[in-house]
Amino acid sequence: MSGISKRYPGVVALNDVSLTVMPGEVVALLGENGAGKSTMMKILGGVVQPDSGVVTIGGTPAKPASPAAASKLGIAFVHQELSVLDNLDVAGNINLGREPSKLGMLDVPAMHAIASKATKRVGLDIHPTTPLSNLPIAHRQLIEIARALAQDAKILILDEPTSSLTPTETATLLDLIRELKSQGVAIVYITHRLGEVTAVADRAVVLRDGHNAGELAKTELTHDRMVATMVGRNISGDNSYVPRTPGEVILDVKDLTTLRHPMGKASFTLRAGEIVGMAGLVGAGRTELAEALFGITPAVTGTISLSGIPLSITSAQVAIANRLYLVPEDRRHHGLVVSLSIRENISLPDLANMQSGGLVNRAKEARVTQERANALTVKAPSVEMAAANLSGGNQQKVVLARWLALSPKVMIFDEPTRGIDVGAKDEIYKLIRALAADDVAVLVISSDMEEVLRISDRVLVLRNGEVTGSIPRCDATEESILRLAVHHD
């Protein structure tokens, strides 16, 4: 790809950007949120048309005019925002647009065979007729990857494929990438998890504000070099841990069970001013637990007490009325109204505070939302822009910005930094610490082990819906957590 430019109203997403990938090479495409990574790959994938610039594949100029055309050119694309369809089953999704037929009919056995083979490759043991709507987000992400693999592509684009995967699944995917590389596939890998870049990439191309900001050879792929090239400045290292003294117990959960894990009883407490991390493998029931606490899918049995008072959280309204909030994992389904503006998304739950005389005070609303967007470094020409047009990481920031000003008592974050770049991650950790300093009890569910170890005062481990341990910060290591997360017979 050479000299690629793409402009949107008020934003130059890409300005004369170039990128090459060789067969059998893994090139990491790095950059902060909004740097232009996804846009660059959408152009290669035929999703978006560039204003100028050329794409050449195997020496031949190519114009991927649509995703179908890109697929014909041998390009497979794993999107940052899941594009799998909830109303189809696993086989339907994996074969979508390439359904095998026999005598003019859909060849269902062949579809199932293709799906089984592809899901096995990503380490997923799942029946081809399983509806997608039944699957947790991490499994949907694996299906998305399996679909791309089933295409036998020459060029594979992976846009943050591991953002909701745990270390085990990530390791499986990285092995698979090495295998495809040895088969001569050219791979572009976008991620904010820099450890993965060091582990699997041969080279990195770095974008900053829509420009090429530099290239790093394999030996230069250290954390510090990557960050410095991405950010163009040194990130302040004020992230050293300051021990906190937690206050009284705010949330007390006893023997809580959920529909998905009727046998696993979760018991734990959260104290005022405490940041508790929650680790576990995919399927351990962390999101279900969070959704039970927030009343989305109420708990089946067990008790939840807030400041010593038992509560029956039968809906999210009850949770919100008691100042218990959840920032959900799946921002597109539960977090963000993409058709609304950034301003509307941020002020949505807070409109009551922005009224005067029964009318929303627009000036106040605009000022407050702008302040919150700035605090989280949301990158957009204006808060009036539709949330749909934000980069993935910036959408996540808008979701966070919404809840932070509501003076919560308990704040639950489900994968808060999913898809967020290193600099902005620090901003989010600062906000989480500020909440704790305000005596909020904070629970952070995260698949990112580094994150759990970095921010938690204490780590809870969940396995099959049961809290199998509570590890104080001083004893928390990757090993001590995994030992409790994995089942030993």
Ligand SMILES: Nc1ncnc2c1ncn2[C@@H]1O[C@H](COP(=O)(O)OP(=O)(O)OP(=O)(O)O)[C@@H](O)[C@H]1O
């Ligand atoms: N359809 C659109 N309309 C308007 N602006 C857009 C549109 N798509 C992308 N942009 C803007 O282009 C810029 C680059 O976005 P892009 O999605 O490529 O970033 P990214 O590097 O993938 O970021 P992230 O790490 O957050 O995923 C951003 O400022 C974004 O808001």
Ligand SMILES: [Mg+2]
């Ligand atoms: Mg992106």
